[in-house]
Amino acid sequence: xxxLADTIVALSTPQGEGAIGxxxxxxxxxxxxxxxxxxxxxxxxxxxxxxxxGTIKNEQGHIIDEVLVTLFKNPKSYTGEDVCxxxxxxxxxxxxxxxxxxxxxxxxxxxxxxxxxxxxxNGKMDLSQAEAVADLIASESASSHAIAMKxxxxxxxxxxxxxxxxxxxxxxxxxxxxxxxxxxVEFADRDKLKQLILKIHSYIKNLMSSFDLGNAxxxxxxxxxxxxxxxxxxxxxxxxxxxxRAIVSEIAGTTRDxxxxxxxxxGVTFRLIDTAGIRDASDKIEAIGVEKALEKIKQSTLLVYVxxxxxxxxxxxxxxxxxxxxxxxxxxxxxxxxxxxxxxSDYERTELSQGQRGQDxxxxxxxxxxxxxxxxxxxxxxxxxxxxKDALYHAVLDGKLNLDxxxxxxxxxxxxxxxxxxxxxxxxxxxxxxISGDFxxxxxxxxxQYLGEITGEISTDDLLDSIFSRFCIGK
Amino acid sequence: xxxLADTIVALSTPQGEGAIGxxxxxxxxxxxxxxxxxxxxxxxxxxxxxxxxGTIKNEQGHIIDEVLVTLFKNPKSYTGEDVCxxxxxxxxxxxxxxxxxxxxxxxxxxxxxxxxxxxxxNGKMDLSQAEAVADLIASESASSHAIAMKxxxxxxxxxxxxxxxxxxxxxxxxxxxxxxxxxxVEFADRDKLKQLILKIHSYIKNLMSSFDLGNAxxxxxxxxxxxxxxxxxxxxxxxxxxxxRAIVSEIAGTTRDxxxxxxxxxGVTFRLIDTAGIRDASDKIEAIGVEKALEKIKQSTLLVYVxxxxxxxxxxxxxxxxxxxxxxxxxxxxxxxxxxxxxxSDYERTELSQGQRGQDxxxxxxxxxxxxxxxxxxxxxxxxxxxxKDALYHAVLDGKLNLDxxxxxxxxxxxxxxxxxxxxxxxxxxxxxxISGDFxxxxxxxxxQYLGEITGEISTDDLLDSIFSRFCIGK
Numbered sequence: 001x002x003x004l005a006d007t008i009v010a011l012s013t014p015q016g017e018g019a020i021g022x023x024x025x026x027x028x029x030x031x032x033x034x035x036x037x038x039x040x041x042x043x044x045x046x047x048x049x050x051x052x053x054g055t056i057k058n059e060q061g062h063i064i065d066e067v068l069v070t071l072f073k074n075p076k077s078y079t080g081e082d083v084c085x086x087x088x089x090x091x092x093x094x095x096x097x098x099x100x101x102x103x104x105x106x107x108x109x110x111x112x113x114x115x116x117x118x119x120x121x122n123g124k125m126d127l128s129q130a131e132a133v134a135d136l137i138a139s140e141s142a143s144s145h146a147i148a149m150k151x152x153x154x155x156x157x158x159x160x161x162x163x164x165x166x167x168x169x170x171x172x173x174x175x176x177x178x179x180x181x182x183x184x185v186e187f188a189d190r191d192k193l194k195q196l197i198l199k200i201h202s203y204i205k206n207l208m209s210s211f212d213l214g215n216a217x218x219x220x221x222x223x224x225x226x227x228x229x230x231x232x233x234x235x236x237x238x239x240x241x242x243x244x245r246a247i248v249s250e251i252a253g254t255t256r257d258x259x260x261x262x263x264x265x266x267g268v269t270f271r272l273i274d275t276a277g278i279r280d281a282s283d284k285i286e287a288i289g290v291e292k293a294l295e296k297i298k299q300s301t302l303l304v305y306v307x308x309x310x311x312x313x314x315x316x317x318x319x320x321x322x323x324x325x326x327x328x329x330x331x332x333x334x335x336x337x338x339x340x341x342x343x344x345s346d347y348e349r350t351e352l353s354q355g356q357r358g359q360d361x362x363x364x365x366x367x368x369x370x371x372x373x374x375x376x377x378x379x380x381x382x383x384x385x386x387x388x389k390d391a392l393y394h395a396v397l398d399g400k401l402n403l404d405x406x407x408x409x410x411x412x413x414x415x416x417x418x419x420x421x422x423x424x425x426x427x428x429x430x431x432x433x434x435i436s437g438d439f440x441x442x443x444x445x446x447x448x449q450y451l452g453e454i455t456g457e458i459s460t461d462d463l464l465d466s467i468f469s470r471f472c473i474g475k
Numbered sequence: 476x477x478x479l480a481d482t483i484v485a486l487s488t489p490q491g492e493g494a495i496g497x498x499x500x501x502x503x504x505x506x507x508x509x510x511x512x513x514x515x516x517x518x519x520x521x522x523x524x525x526x527x528x529g530t531i532k533n534e535q536g537h538i539i540d541e542v543l544v545t546l547f548k549n550p551k552s553y554t555g556e557d558v559c560x561x562x563x564x565x566x567x568x569x570x571x572x573x574x575x576x577x578x579x580x581x582x583x584x585x586x587x588x589x590x591x592x593x594x595x596x597n598g599k600m601d602l603s604q605a606e607a608v609a610d611l612i613a614s615e616s617a618s619s620h621a622i623a624m625k626x627x628x629x630x631x632x633x634x635x636x637x638x639x640x641x642x643x644x645x646x647x648x649x650x651x652x653x654x655x656x657x658x659x660v661e662f663a664d665r666d667k668l669k670q671l672i673l674k675i676h677s678y679i680k681n682l683m684s685s686f687d688l689g690n691a692x693x694x695x696x697x698x699x700x701x702x703x704x705x706x707x708x709x710x711x712x713x714x715x716x717x718x719x720r721a722i723v724s725e726i727a728g729t730t731r732d733x734x735x736x737x738x739x740x741x742g743v744t745f746r747l748i749d750t751a752g753i754r755d756a757s758d759k760i761e762a763i764g765v766e767k768a769l770e771k772i773k774q775s776t777l778l779v780y781v782x783x784x785x786x787x788x789x790x791x792x793x794x795x796x797x798x799x800x801x802x803x804x805x806x807x808x809x810x811x812x813x814x815x816x817x818x819x820s821d822y823e824r825t826e827l828s829q830g831q832r833g834q835d836x837x838x839x840x841x842x843x844x845x846x847x848x849x850x851x852x853x854x855x856x857x858x859x860x861x862x863x864k865d866a867l868y869h870a871v872l873d874g875k876l877n878l879d880x881x882x883x884x885x886x887x888x889x890x891x892x893x894x895x896x897x898x899x900x901x902x903x904x905x906x907x908x909x910i911s912g913d914f915x916x917x918x919x920x921x922x923x924q925y926l927g928e929i930t931g932e933i934s935t936d937d938l939l940d941s942i943f944s945r946f947c948i949g950k
Contacts, residue, residue, distance in 0.1 A: 018612075021488065087497075
């Protein structure tokens with residue numbers, strides 16, 4: 001089992017030159033180790049939550065830095081242990097010297113996420129809250145931030161723990177029946193049990209149904225922009241990104257997949273996927289590049305298909321979309337070059353309309369228009385780009401995103417919910433068929449196990465390792 | 476004049492994802508602005524140097540983050556003003572939201588170095604100490620760190636302020652004489668004044684003489700590695716860097732000039748300069764690249780000239796060095812391929828020795844060996860590379876680097892010292908020639924002006940702008 005006997009140390013602020021860097025120490029010896037190198041007031045005699053100015057000296061008595069140490073005494077700290085936060089000058093050299101000195105004095109370099117792991121092990125937060133800390137740090141939009149914040153503040157935990165407790169109470173009664181196995185008594189009211197399971201079952205189903213959206217918001221909504229050459233795809237992309245650039249550059253240091261552009265619409269991240277390879281899909285369907293692009297589209301939530309409003313040969317729109325469509329894909333059609341379209345004469349427009357809608361072509365625009373929203377834009381002049389963004393947002397999120405409700409965004413939680421759902425389904429089936437209590441008891445134990453994994457009431461070292469190794473060092 | 480009426484805010488930790496990020500607020504409204512967005516204890520009622528857990532909420536009441544605010548009350552803070560340090564989760568998104576919220580609530584985004592500027596303006600440190608803060612953050616070796624630390628803790632200030640005060644006392648007496656201009660009185664004892672000026676003059680000279688080394692240590696010691704092709708220059712470079720790599724990579728995030736490699740020897744940074752262009756200097760002396768390389772060597776402190784011990788045509792060593800030598804250049808000769816040399820037969824070695832030392836060649840090895848240290852190495856096997864490093868260190872620093880004494884590393888200070896030195900020289904000349912008191916008084920005023928510029932007792936907005944604009948934001 002994870003041990004808490006030693007004192008861990010790490011830099012908690014990002015690497016690099018800055019005004020300050022914060023080195024964090026946590027564990028039973030944190031204050032003693034800090035007192036050993038800190039020259040100022042004796043920290044051990046100071047109250048918790050106080051800050052102290054002094055110097056850090058090495059074994060030779062040389063001053064490494066003038067620092068400010070903030071003291072947090074067990075259990076009133078992030079980890080629940082004694083914690084010292086040493087605020088140094090933000091020099092990489094100084095921070096290395098301080099870290100190395102503290103290690104020589106008996107601290108151990110912390111593993112990624114080890115401070116938060118300790119907070120979990122010491123009961124300062126449950127597992128889903130700990131996971132939310134990492135999500136919070138990685139959040140790059142208002143909506144992913146809101147979901148992580150709700151989770152960190154116990155959103156999912158509170159509800160699941162309550163349901164779990166009700167289930168435990170019933171399970172205890174059934175287990176009691178098993179002790180009287182021979183006597184065929186029923187302490188647990190079967191109808192009430194069924195009602196309870198149905199309630200939890202339906203609650204879990206609701207949570208599960210929030211996952212697609214929650215995960216998409218956390219990871220960003222995969223959005224493919226497709227269209228024939230000269231439809232104005234790049235101009236559209238630039239027009240959409242242009243307005244956004246200021247906000248994107250403000251959030252420095254976020255890492256992104258290089259093949260994608262990121263767009264923030266109303267606080268939700270959309271990942272715009274370049275589909276240069278798709279446009280010739282009909283010509284070179286075998287090419288690996290195209291295969292990969294089509295694979296990307298299969299994993300996408302949204303397709304923005306751009307076409308040229310002045311293009312007589314618009315029947316490709318329907319052909320392309322038929323190739324690309326899949327379950328769960330939201331499609332928006334974008335008629336570009338509206339400016340040029342309005343410069344056409346009445347005669348030309350009529351001819352274009354007949355050409356596009358004519359019986360000799362296998363495209364039925366009226367059908368398309370009822371099936372998918374069409375937004376007319378002039379990307380060149382940025383006309384109606386805002387309307388397109390709103391359409392993107394509404395296509396995926398309209399009426400679905402309620403940040404006040406609990407939203408599941410974590411794959412691990414989703415998997416556990418699926419397990420609990422299946423176990424409860426089994427319990428319901430067994431109850432209906434009048435199967436004996438010990439089978440039902442086992443189903444319920446399974447469901448409890450799954451639900452307990454979410455909050456960490458049930459956990460293994462492997463699970464903890466896999467969760468916390470994804471954290472940054474110093475958290 | 477710089478004003479302190481408003482409250483400034485900035486991220487004080489490096490950009491990027493980390494466990495925590497610290498946002499710093501300083502100014503008369505710091506606590507009020509923080510109280511406006513922080514939900515926990517009312518900060519204004521809390522004592523200085525205390526830390527408080529709570530949440531930051533935006534105008535809509537949405538929680539942006541759970542944070543820890545540490546409070547420092549005027550004048551007991553870095554800037555001497557009220558300061559709040561908000562420790563947030565290290566998400567770029569969250570930090571942007573917090574910064575933007577604080578700006579909406581009335582804080583102004585801080586300029587680079589503005590916190591330290593305020594510390595100076597509020598008398599928390601003098602100008603040379605403020606400059607040392609930036610040097611400290613940029614320090615990347617033990618010696619540059621030691622120089623910056625000494626300066627930050629008032630090394631140069633204390634001594635200069637003391638001398639300056641003595642000079643001011645004397646100057647007052649001379650100024651008094653001027654009031655009695657017609658009466659030809661001498662309140663200031665000319666001999667004592669001369670002695671004082673001589674003392675300060677010689678002290679300043681000592682400080683000035685520490686500048687070359689101090690500046691080299693701060694910036695890194697420019698070291699040219701030269702040698703003919705196949706002398707083993709690259710192997711040598713790799714052998715020297717190889718041992719060092721672990722230490723270099725530990726100090727992440729330091730920026731370096733890309734054409735140079737950096738080597739840390741006994742806590743001093745050496746900048747190894749690639750001189751690919753020099754080797755053919757004799758052939759294409761006109762080429763711009765070679766000119767530039769030679770220019771680099773002119774600015775260098777150290778030349779490591781590598782030659783092949785088994786090379787019969789070693790007379791180029793002397794020719795090359797004669798071309799490269801200049802005042803203040805320390806030279807170390809490196810005889811490489813010692814391993815191959817020892818595999819030669821006695822006969823071959825004798826022949827080589829005769830060839831290298833023969834009267835028909837214009838190279839006098841015995842003269843060279845008395846003039847410059849020669850280190851024999853086998854770079855391929857890393858033999859004696861440690862001895863070479865020690866030689867590099869000793870060539871530049873032996874007996875000269877006393878980190879306990881005050882070392883000038885700042886060009887601005889050096890320039891001011893030069894000015895003071897020249898003014899005092901003028902005063903001494905005028906005193907010797909018995910020139911009247913008002914000229915001497917003027918010389919001393921000039922010297923006082925120059926010395927006052929170092930500590931900032933005399934400063935202008937332009938000077939402050941130029942100094943603090945080189946700081947990072949948030950310091």
